[in-house]
Amino acid sequence: MQPLSHTHMNGFPTHFFGLALVLLVSLASPTSSCTEQEKSSLLQLLAGLSCDHGLTASWRSDTDCCTWEGITCSPSRMVTDVSLASRGLEGSISPFLGNLTGLLRLNLSCNSLSGGLPLELVSSSSIIVLDVSFNRLTGGLHEIPSSTPAQPLQVLNISSNLFTGRFPSTTWELMKNLVVLNASTNSFTGNIPITPCVSAPYFSVLELSFNQFSGNIPHGLSNCSMLKLLSAGYNNLSGTLPDELFSVTSLEHLSLPRNWLEGDLNGISKLINLITLDLGANKLSSNIPDSIGDLKRLEELHLDHNNISGELPSTLSRCTNLITIDLKNNNFSGELTKVNFSSLSNLRKLDLLYNRFNGTIPESLYSCNRLTALRLSCNNFHGQLSERIGSLKSLSFLSLVNSSLTNITRTLQILGSSRNLTTLLIGYNFKHEAMPENDQIDGFENLQLLAIDGCSLSGKIPQWLSKLTNLGVLFLNNNRLSGSIPDWISSLNFLFYLDITNNSLTGEIPSALMDIAMLKSEKTTPNIFELPVYSKSPSFQYLMPSAFPKVLNLGFNNFAGMIPEKIGQLKAVTSLNLSSNRLSGEIPGPICNLTNLQVLDLSCNRLTGKIPAALNNLHFLSRFNISNNDLEGPIPTVGQLSTFPNSSYDGNPKLCGPMRANHCGSTEADKVSTVCTKGIATEVIFAIAFGAFFIVGVLYDQIVLSRYFG
Numbered sequence: 001m002q003p004l005s006h007t008h009m010n011g012f013p014t015h016f017f018g019l020a021l022v023l024l025v026s027l028a029s030p031t032s033s034c035t036e037q038e039k040s041s042l043l044q045l046l047a048g049l050s051c052d053h054g055l056t057a058s059w060r061s062d063t064d065c066c067t068w069e070g071i072t073c074s075p076s077r078m079v080t081d082v083s084l085a086s087r088g089l090e091g092s093i094s095p096f097l098g099n100l101t102g103l104l105r106l107n108l109s110c111n112s113l114s115g116g117l118p119l120e121l122v123s124s125s126s127i128i129v130l131d132v133s134f135n136r137l138t139g140g141l142h143e144i145p146s147s148t149p150a151q152p153l154q155v156l157n158i159s160s161n162l163f164t165g166r167f168p169s170t171t172w173e174l175m176k177n178l179v180v181l182n183a184s185t186n187s188f189t190g191n192i193p194i195t196p197c198v199s200a201p202y203f204s205v206l207e208l209s210f211n212q213f214s215g216n217i218p219h220g221l222s223n224c225s226m227l228k229l230l231s232a233g234y235n236n237l238s239g240t241l242p243d244e245l246f247s248v249t250s251l252e253h254l255s256l257p258r259n260w261l262e263g264d265l266n267g268i269s270k271l272i273n274l275i276t277l278d279l280g281a282n283k284l285s286s287n288i289p290d291s292i293g294d295l296k297r298l299e300e301l302h303l304d305h306n307n308i309s310g311e312l313p314s315t316l317s318r319c320t321n322l323i324t325i326d327l328k329n330n331n332f333s334g335e336l337t338k339v340n341f342s343s344l345s346n347l348r349k350l351d352l353l354y355n356r357f358n359g360t361i362p363e364s365l366y367s368c369n370r371l372t373a374l375r376l377s378c379n380n381f382h383g384q385l386s387e388r389i390g391s392l393k394s395l396s397f398l399s400l401v402n403s404s405l406t407n408i409t410r411t412l413q414i415l416g417s418s419r420n421l422t423t424l425l426i427g428y429n430f431k432h433e434a435m436p437e438n439d440q441i442d443g444f445e446n447l448q449l450l451a452i453d454g455c456s457l458s459g460k461i462p463q464w465l466s467k468l469t470n471l472g473v474l475f476l477n478n479n480r481l482s483g484s485i486p487d488w489i490s491s492l493n494f495l496f497y498l499d500i501t502n503n504s505l506t507g508e509i510p511s512a513l514m515d516i517a518m519l520k521s522e523k524t525t526p527n528i529f530e531l532p533v534y535s536k537s538p539s540f541q542y543l544m545p546s547a548f549p550k551v552l553n554l555g556f557n558n559f560a561g562m563i564p565e566k567i568g569q570l571k572a573v574t575s576l577n578l579s580s581n582r583l584s585g586e587i588p589g590p591i592c593n594l595t596n597l598q599v600l601d602l603s604c605n606r607l608t609g610k611i612p613a614a615l616n617n618l619h620f621l622s623r624f625n626i627s628n629n630d631l632e633g634p635i636p637t638v639g640q641l642s643t644f645p646n647s648s649y650d651g652n653p654k655l656c657g658p659m660r661a662n663h664c665g666s667t668e669a670d671k672v673s674t675v676c677t678k679g680i681a682t683e684v685i686f687a688i689a690f691g692a693f694f695i696v697g698v699l700y701d702q703i704v705l706s707r708y709f710g
């Protein structure tokens with residue numbers, strides 16, 4: 001039976017009655033179902049799937065295909081929608097779908113489909129919306145024969161697949177109705193396509209980020225008179241920002257981060273509709289022009305990792321919709337106080353890390369009461385922290401590393417009232433002051449990360465830290481703290497990263513340290529930083545506290561006594577560094593139970609006895625150092641331990657092995673001298689202080705640095 005078609009209705013007096021009758025007839029008549037041809041096209045799709053997750057149960061050939069799961073039909077029983085997103089489908093996409101002549105929308109996103117995208121679908125004369133994003137489709141997009149009639153396709157989403165090759169050129173000339181092209185997260189090469197702008201009058205979204213497009217931003221952009229979004233970040237684009245780009249005044253979102261683009265921003269104010277401007281990690285130079293104040297709609301301003309210099313224009317205060325200002329890693333200078341921040345009442349994130357701003361921190365900043373993240377680290381600011389910072393009630397992330405701050409007691413007293421603070425990085429300030437004592441500090445109950453490193457602070461590990469019950473990550477390295485590790489340390493139930501390297505701590509390694517809950521179990525905390533925290537070595541970007549490895553760094557102190565047997569409880573630890581202390585006794589056997597260890601450094605102590613053979617159980621170990629102790633016996637010649645270089649074992653005259661002067665069984669002593677005098681050690685750690693342990697809520701991405709400043 002043929003389905004009722006609209007032509008049957010033409011004779012009826014009014015449209016309303018016609019429609020009512022169609023509904024009545026189609027409900028009443030058992031014969032009105034989809035055609036055999038449409039059914040068979042859909043069954044071809046099914047046949048091409050190697051895994052359909054139960055679709056077969058619904059798609060039965062003896063039933064009307066309009067009733068099948070994921071299928072919608074028109075009143076005239078033509079298939080209009082195939083919606084099978086997130087169905088766990090595997091296999092290929094059948095070209096027979098192109099035979100569904102009434103198909104308007106095809107959504108196969110978020111499956112595991114492979115193979116190519118059939119040309120029949122891209123060139124379909126009915127499909128308006130085609131979404132095959134988040135699959136494993138391969139191959140290239142093919143040129144559509146130029147004889148094909150103009151296509152109705154409006155939305156094409158092929159993002160997050162494995163497509164390769166250059167974009168076809170003539171194809172877009174035929175797509176006169178295209179509005180959205182989303183090809184992000186593939187491996188496309190060649191120039192970015194601008195042709196849709198010329199051929200499709202309503203073309204408004206071009207999303208091409210995370211590909212391998214290269215070359216300049218092509219000519220023809222001035223034809224993109226409806227373009228609202230241009231996104232091509234994380235590609236290999238080069239050349240200068242063309243003037244033509246600044247003529248696309250319809251643009252609301254311009255996002256081209258992580259390319260090699262040069263030039264200046266002098267034309268930017270013509271883009272008066274801009275809401276998002278992201279040109280981070282390029283090679284832009286010159287200044288931000290005063291005319292930036294004309295961008296009244298601007299909400300997101302990302303110009304980080306460029307070479308932009310000069311002052312921040314005071315006109316920025318006219319961009320009253322700003323939510324995020326990210327200018328980190330540039331060459332800005334001058335006094336920030338020239339900008340009146342009090343008009344930026346929507347501001348949530350301000351990141352000025354690594355610039356040369358000077359003067360004081362502007363008071364007007366403290367009226368931005370929606371501010372959640374503030375990073376001013378590594379500029380040339382001077383002066384004291386204002387008490388008014390306490391009025392930033394939403395502040396959750398604060399990083400003021402290396403900002404010439406003095407009086408740590410006062411600073412912590414001011415900040416203690418910021419109840420929402422979760423991340424506080426204030427290292428490399430307060431040079432040679434004393435760590436405040438217990439009764440002086442209050443608050444910080446929500447703090448998850450605290451970094452007071454590199455301050456040369458004297459005093460003890462303060463007891464007020466025991467009240468920070470949410471603390472997960474604690475940096476106190478590179479100070480002059482003395483005394484022992486307090487027993488209350490085990491009451492910090494969320495602590496999983498403790499770095500107290502390079503202090504003057506004494507006593508034994510307390511067994512309380514072995515009772516820290518998070519170091520014993522694989523559990524993590526699910527929180528997220530407001531801004532990414534970076535460390536140089538390993539060169540990582542941490543978006544959330546739990547992404548930090550579980551670390552216990554006690555090196556370069558004066559700890560003495562034996563390594564406790566209970567160390568075997570710290571099963572979750574990935575990095576254990578006890579080097580350069582005065583530890584004696586044997587390497588405890590239970591250390592071999594720490595099977596998550598990637599780094600184990602016991603060097604420069606006074607350890608004796610044999611190397612436990614079971615250390616070979618530590619399969620993830622990639623850095624291992626037991627040099628400069630007084631160990632004896634053979635160096636393992638098999639397993640994980642045999643893969644480490646001689647230097648991991650040097651300075652143990654009684655160790656023997658085939659690669660050493662001291663062959664096992666002979667009596668000749670190893671001649672390597674000891675290099676663990678405190679003087680040298682301190683020098684070493686000072687080199688490292690600004691390198692390996694400079695974790696400061698700072699963008700210190702090695703790759704980025706060498707790329708832009710190296």
Ligand SMILES: *[C@@H]1O[C@H](CO)[C@@H](O)[C@H](O)[C@H]1NC(C)=O
Nearest residue numbers: 037041095096097098099120
């Ligand atoms: C359906 O599509 C396939 C593949 O595109 C084609 O070979 C076939 O001729 C079409 N069948 C009909 C009936 O149109």
Ligand SMILES: *[C@@H]1O[C@H](CO)[C@@H](O)[C@H](O)[C@H]1NC(C)=O
Nearest residue numbers: 085107109129130131155157
């Ligand atoms: C396709 O379906 C997914 C999941 O329902 C949805 O998120 C997506 O927006 C749809 N695509 C289009 C173009 O509507």
Ligand SMILES: *[C@@H]1O[C@H](CO)[C@@H](O)[C@H](O)[C@H]1NC(C)=O
Nearest residue numbers: 109110131133155157180182
């Ligand atoms: C694909 O892109 C379209 C248009 O940009 C969008 O509407 C759709 O939601 C996207 N699909 C998914 C699964 O995100």
Ligand SMILES: *[C@@H]1O[C@H](CO)[C@@H](O)[C@H](O)[C@H]1NC(C)=O
Nearest residue numbers: 133134157159160182205207
């Ligand atoms: C492009 O598609 C991705 C899904 O792969 C989606 O997350 C994104 O929002 C889309 N972009 C635009 C601009 O529609």
Ligand SMILES: *[C@@H]1O[C@H](CO)[C@@H](O)[C@H](O)[C@H]1NC(C)=O
Nearest residue numbers: 197198199220221222223224
């Ligand atoms: C594209 O813009 C150029 C000028 O920038 C103009 O000469 C040309 O006619 C435009 N093409 C179309 C198809 O509008």
Ligand SMILES: *[C@@H]1O[C@H](CO)[C@@H](O)[C@H](O)[C@H]1NC(C)=O
Nearest residue numbers: 189212213214215236237238
């Ligand atoms: C990036 O582009 C440059 C020229 O602009 C080229 O030499 C280089 O091979 C490209 N790199 C990749 C990964 O495509």
Ligand SMILES: *[C@@H]1O[C@H](CO)[C@@H](O)[C@H](O)[C@H]1NC(C)=O
Nearest residue numbers: 285286307308309331708709
């Ligand atoms: C940065 O720009 C200045 C001029 O403002 C220039 O002298 C310098 O060479 C540039 N640096 C880099 C790394 O491009």
Ligand SMILES: *[C@@H]1O[C@H](CO)[C@@H](O)[C@H](O)[C@H]1NC(C)=O
Nearest residue numbers: 307309310330331332333709
């Ligand atoms: C920063 O700008 C100054 C001039 O203002 C220039 O001498 C210096 O080279 C620039 N720094 C970098 C890293 O480009």
Ligand SMILES: *[C@@H]1O[C@H](CO)[C@@H](O)[C@H](O)[C@H]1NC(C)=O
Nearest residue numbers: 333334335356357358359360
């Ligand atoms: C800030 O630096 C500028 C030069 O960039 C200098 O003229 C000015 O005096 C400095 N201001 C202060 C307070 O140091």
Ligand SMILES: *[C@@H]1O[C@H](CO)[C@@H](O)[C@H](O)[C@H]1NC(C)=O
Nearest residue numbers: 370392393394395396419420
């Ligand atoms: C403080 O943080 C809590 C939890 O994240 C949030 O609900 C609350 O709104 C924040 N307070 C302010 C003043 O932003």
Ligand SMILES: *[C@@H]1O[C@H](CO)[C@@H](O)[C@H](O)[C@H]1NC(C)=O
Nearest residue numbers: 406407408409410411413414
């Ligand atoms: C530091 O600030 C406190 C007030 O919090 C004050 O009592 C103390 O005298 C200050 N110390 C110095 C050295 O200025």
Ligand SMILES: *[C@@H]1O[C@H](CO)[C@@H](O)[C@H](O)[C@H]1NC(C)=O
Nearest residue numbers: 568588589590591592593614
């Ligand atoms: C490792 O732990 C198990 C129990 O978790 C224990 O029985 C065993 O003795 C430990 N091994 C060493 C070498 O301590």
